[in-house]
Amino acid sequence: MADTRGGSTLLKTEDWLAVWLGFLIIVLVLGGVRPDMPKFRWATDGGFAATVADQKPAVDKLAKDAEAKGEKDLAGAAAALAAAVGAGDRAAIGSAAKKLGEAAGKAQDAGLKKKGADLGKKIAGDAGAYVGKVFSGENIWKAVVLGVGYLIVSAIGIALMGGSVAKYVVGFPVVYALAWVAQLIAGNSTVNYWGIEYVIFALVIGLLISNTVGVPGWLKEGVRTEYFIKTGLVILGAGILFLEILQAGALGIIQALLVVSVIWYACFWLSRKMRVDDEF
Template identity: 50%
Template sequence: MSVENTATENSAALTDAGITPDKKTFLQSLTEDWWAVILGSIIIATVLFLTNNGSAIALPAYKWSGSEDLFNKILSPGNLLLILETGVVFLALASIAIALSGGNVGRFAAGFALIYLLANIAFIIGGNKSVSYYGLEYVVFALLIGILLGNLIKLPSWLKEAVRSEFYIKTGLVILGTTILSADLIKAGLPGIIQAVIVVSAVWFFSLWLSRKLKVDDEFGIILASAVSICGVSAAIVAAGAINGDKKKLSYVTTLVLIMAIPMMVILPWAVRYFQIPEVIGGAWLGGTLDTTATVTAAGDLVGPIAVKAGVIAKFSQNVFIGVAAFFIAIWWAYRKPATQDGEIPVTKVKSPGLKIVWERFPKFVLGFIGASLVFSFLLSPATAKGVGPTLNGLRTIWFAIAFISIGMEAKFSSLVKLQGGRPAFTFVIAQIFNIFWTLLWSYILFGGYLFPIPDFK
């Protein structure tokens, strides 16, 4: 479900309930980003409280090597009860956000239950020792399951209500902030920022140039270029909002991002291992090319913990460009877009942008990520941070698995060849290939010890 459709449906639901925009409470006015920060913070605080008071938090087990392991460990009554209890807690937390956002909690609960079940199936398949040996993790199976359902059947309305990939990803990312400590950010801060500036700028202008060469209109080209160069769906939404872009074009680019991410998440980590690319360079490469922090994290997991840290740092260095991009794109479009087309059709002018639009476009979940990182870096002892790490990492992984099932359901192959003869899709693929090789070059230069000391994330 796209952010726009969700917002429209939520607004309609509030109206049906007699709650007009001017009557909404503070909680009802909160965006998806803020709810991700709230839920992530609740989870982190709860884990810290229980751990500090000596209460161990048990999470389901998914690792197994044979049929005996499968039935006696994974499918044992005790583990199945843990899976059920974890799902109930996640559903309760998510339902609070859905209810106060004007969503249909009943339909959401039914859809969430199915998505959570499918996520656990992906965990179990990916948890097999023989499967994981080949580098196939739960991410791959979650995406495949979602894609099969999303493209082979028409999703019922009760299931669509729960297909909220961005919401799940953002909540998981807030929790992920607990593992990215400021000491690590300082180690790779300057190389990450320089890589972000070089990669974002070059890839954005190359993508727009290619769009024009292939006769893709500028509105489409800007949304597409922002998605490829910065951070996928979020950047596409920002760019479309900054220029009052066509929602159909935004949906199209979103589909491209989701579909392109699938092979890249598998092929790029394989390439890092096959070509023996140093882990820190491989992580920076993943962070600069994959379009969301969630996919960077998942792909980095296939390489190693150093790759995860380097990748997330590189990706968040790019994410800070979201607000900046919205500001400059809006300014450029305000002057670039004529008041009329062909002297006849009026075109809505974009308002002069200011700091307000930067704040409105900036993804608030990033604040939750940074806040969690600061708390775990400076307010907690290293022993405490290390002690709750495995639990928080397990909870974050569950949010991501639910998100990847949803991402697969949202990816529609049929629409890619219909709009403008498939030229935007071809543009996106070529721009992404350029992005892959360009980022690899600068990852070697900046993280390979040529200009700066090689960051040590051990």
């Protein structure tokens, strides 16, 4: 519920704090604060074999097309990759895929260059996506740094809303760890193939906990569902077409500001005319 006493709405309500928090994160990123993101992509040997088998026809076609257009290096690299896929050695496939990418970079034909580069990058990436890398010290450290950064920034909002920062600091790491588990599950190549996003697993984990053991009291302060979602929506909204606006230059930025201002005012005016509740 909005708190309008003393003009504190902009600094003490969850809706506005989510906006300021989102903007703060965006400003920090634009200012050069860009922590290395942890990686969650991984594939079992069986999953990798199935994935690369689906790519085999594309590799064969690339080899034939490259041969027909006189791209001998690219054709040879594609043929070597096809042979490695047939042998089924994951490390050899990854090595051959990297060589395909290198050969594609030297190709003269633009179409073959792109196809070869994309194919080599995808297969090489899948070949090197071992689950051990997700649990490596370096990757875990990246996740910890990211989590601590968001904890510090989000705790400011909790303090302004009058929440218990101490309890939030205790509960947040658990919520963050559960989100990490959801990302880990969704990072599997087979799961990714079927297009199941991490949010589905996060939802399932949340429902499982709330409907079995329940959310313990000490954790509730860290489970700020709407706060997290609203902040994410602000960041997501800023990310949509953001690069396009920057590429458009000053006129693009002015146009974007005018569009947002006009639409906001029109919606506000219409809501007032329809006597929509302030909480809406």
